[in-house]
Amino acid sequence: MSYVGGLLFSGVIYTGFKIFDYVVLPIVGSKYVNPARLPYKASRLEKLAPIDQVAILVAKLITIMFVYHCITFVMNEEVSGMVVNLNIVDILKSIAWWPLHMPFLFIFYDFFYTLWHWALHWPPIYPWIHKHHHRNLSPFRGNDDAVNTHPVEYIVGEYLHLFSVYALTLVHGPGVHAFTFLMFIFIGGSLASLNHTRIDVRLPYLFNVWAHDFHHRQPRCNFGQYIMLWDCVFGTFRQEPADKVKSTPTAAARPVATPPS
C-alpha cells in the first residue's frame, strides 16, 4: 500500500470510529429510540489522563492494522472461502443465512472472549493489563471508553472477530459473503461502544448495557463482551439487585454521556 493509500485507508477507519460516536450512539440513545439512562453508581473517569489518551490512540492504530488484515483475509478467497463481490443476489443469499450465521459468530466470539476476559482478571496478571480499563467505574464516553484498554487486551479482542469469521467460513464458507463480515464488525463495534455509554439498552436474553456496566464495578461477574450466554453457563452472570425492580430514569433526569472527545 502506498503512503497516500495508507493515509486514505487510515482516514476511512477514523471516519468509522466517528460514525459510532456521532451517528450510531446518538440515534440509539435518542429520545425517540431509547431515552433511558443508566444511573451513575460509582465515580466516572472524568478526565482522560495522558496514559488514557495514548491507550485510545494506540487502539485506533491497532484497528487500522486489524481492518487491513481483515481485508487481506477476505480478498484471499482461497483462504477465506468467502463470496466477495457486489452481486446483490449473492448478498441477499448471505443475508438469508444471518439467522444462523450471526448467532454463530457472536456465540463463538463470546466463548473465547469470556474466557480471555476472565483470565485478565487473574490476580497475577490483572494489574499489568486489564486494570487500566477498570479505572473507569462508570464508562460514559462510548467508543473512547470502550477502546481505552491495554494494547494486548485490545489486539486479542479485535482479532477474535477475525478468528470467529474464519471459523464460520470453515463450517460454511461458500454461504458467507464479505458483507456478513462487515456487518459483524459493525454490529460488534456498536454494541461494544454502547456498553460504555449510559444508554440503557435492554434486549432480554440478547444484549444489555447494564451487564457490562455492572462488571466495571463488580469485576467478578459478567465477563462477556456482547452476550451473557457463557456467563450463565459458567455461573458468573450477575444481575444488579436494583436493576431487577427499578426501571431506568429518563435522559432528562440523569447525567447523559457527554459528546466523545
Ligand SMILES: [Zn+2]
Ligand atoms: Zn468495559
Ligand SMILES: [Zn+2]
Ligand atoms: Zn474486566
